[in-house]
Amino acid sequence: MTRLPAEDVLLADYREPGALHVFAPVTNGDKLNFYGLAVAPEIRWIRNATNQLVNLYQEYVPGSARATGLLLELAEEARTLIKELLLDPAEAGGCRIEFVGGTSRAVEVALARTGQPRRIIISPFEHPSVIEVAKWFVSISGAELWQLHCAPQHFFRCWQEQEDDLISQIAEAVADTKTAALVLSEVNYATGAVIPVERIIDRIYQFTSPLALKIILDGAHAAGNNQNPRGIAKCASYVFSAHKWLLAPEPCGVIVSYNPPPDQLVPYDAWNSTLPATTVNVHMLAGLVSSLRFLKKLGMEKLWEHSRRLRRRFVDRIQALFTVVGEDSGVDITLLLAICPSPGRRWKFSATELSAYLQSNSVHALVMNIDPQSPWLRVAFPCFIDFEHVDILCDVLEKTIRDD
Numbered sequence: 001m002t003r004l005p006a007e008d009v010l011l012a013d014y015r016e017p018g019a020l021h022v023f024a025p026v027t028n029g030d031k032l033n034f035y036g037l038a039v040a041p042e043i044r045w046i047r048n049a050t051n052q053l054v055n056l057y058q059e060y061v062p063g064s065a066r067a068t069g070l071l072l073e074l075a076e077e078a079r080t081l082i083k084e085l086l087l088d089p090a091e092a093g094g095c096r097i098e099f100v101g102g103t104s105r106a107v108e109v110a111l112a113r114t115g116q117p118r119r120i121i122i123s124p125f126e127h128p129s130v131i132e133v134a135k136w137f138v139s140i141s142g143a144e145l146w147q148l149h150c151a152p153q154h155f156f157r158c159w160q161e162q163e164d165d166l167i168s169q170i171a172e173a174v175a176d177t178k179t180a181a182l183v184l185s186e187v188n189y190a191t192g193a194v195i196p197v198e199r200i201i202d203r204i205y206q207f208t209s210p211l212a213l214k215i216i217l218d219g220a221h222a223a224g225n226n227q228n229p230r231g232i233a234k235c236a237s238y239v240f241s242a243h244k245w246l247l248a249p250e251p252c253g254v255i256v257s258y259n260p261p262p263d264q265l266v267p268y269d270a271w272n273s274t275l276p277a278t279t280v281n282v283h284m285l286a287g288l289v290s291s292l293r294f295l296k297k298l299g300m301e302k303l304w305e306h307s308r309r310l311r312r313r314f315v316d317r318i319q320a321l322f323t324v325v326g327e328d329s330g331v332d333i334t335l336l337l338a339i340c341p342s343p344g345r346r347w348k349f350s351a352t353e354l355s356a357y358l359q360s361n362s363v364h365a366l367v368m369n370i371d372p373q374s375p376w377l378r379v380a381f382p383c384f385i386d387f388e389h390v391d392i393l394c395d396v397l398e399k400t401i402r403d404d
């Protein structure tokens with residue numbers, strides 16, 4: 001394993017001895033967390049700040065004016081920070097921001113607000129959890145589920161062709177129905193590719209209308225992943241996760257609605273302008289505020305720059321053996337990618353064996369079965385990863401490949 005001189009940009013502004021440990025919170029060497037499961041690990045600063053807020057709340061009697069006041073204040077601070085850190089200032093003023101218990105719940109709420117669409121259309125780039133939410137939703141609403149498809153080899157085509165194919169599938173899906181809802185990710189959870197959602201929405205509304213087709217954008221892997229949400233003003237709801245790229249220590253889904261109808265129903269568990277009707281999760285809210293304070297303190301751009309350098313180092317090192325899925329398709333990239341063996345090379349392992357091999361080397365990355373011929377490996381570069389972790393990953397990966 002190559003050991004490298006310290007070159008982390010995070011230290012520059014965080015002048016404490018051993019400051020990097022703030023970003024490598026998992027002890028005992030198990031730090032090779034390339035987001036096998038894309039959930040932020042415990043980050044000491046954020047956890048301590050969360051605990052302090054929860055302790056403050058616990059001094060009050062639940063339901064008292066002081067307890068309620070504190071919670072509403074924290075929710076408002078979270079909204080202000082989201083606007084400041086993530087939203088386009090020109091749109092932020094028109095955005096309503098709500099918090100619920102997870103991304104999937106956020107998608108469900110967004111679906112429920114689309115009226116009573118007869119068809120729920122799921123893009124080919126949706127995460128399996130979102131497909132489960134859609135199945136659940138149609139089982140309750142009586143709507144029909146319509147999944148769009150993209151063959152694995154199509155992920156390598158130029159984006160224009162992929163987009164044209166997507167648009168024609170959507171046109172077919174809405175052709176014979178009066179009302180439908182479409183769920184579309186802004187960043188492909190599998191490949192990290194940025195889907196140009198604004199352009200796609202413009203194209204869709206050339207053949208249908210916002211009344212006939214409500215669009216929900218899933219920004220679970222977009223918000224805070226080298227970019228800020230796009231398309232908020234063009235869709236019915238934009239949802240994202242606070243517990244992925246925004247580092248919140250507890251699951252939290254965020255729903256952003258641009259100029260929502262004033263009479264729209266607030267779900268019983270959503271943090272809207274008042275408290276949720278159900279018993280609240282104080283840890284979720286305290287964690288959300290703390291992670292946003294942390295991001296503000298360190299600066300998103302600085303964290304992204306660190307991650308971009310990790311990504312570049314990874315790609316430079318593995319490019320002789322692996323291909324980055326869709327790297328030549330011309331879309332914007334994020335801090336997440338998928339690799340497969342380069343032409344003329346193969347994995348030594350099946351998907352299950354590869355997963356076990358990586359885990360046995362303490363590497364946590366996602367082995368995916370999108371291509372039945374050959375597994376793809378998703379690797380993410382969140383800010384708490386360090387350069388030497390990338391080198392270890394590359395050393396481990398070099399042993400997974402054989403020539404044809």
Ligand SMILES: Cc1ncc(COP(=O)(O)O)c(C=O)c1O
Pocket residue numbers: 038102103104105126127129130185189218219220221241251
């Ligand atoms: C794009 C996308 N949407 C939704 C989800 C579901 O998120 P949650 O587990 O918070 O419900 C995930 C999970 O990784 C995801 O990647």
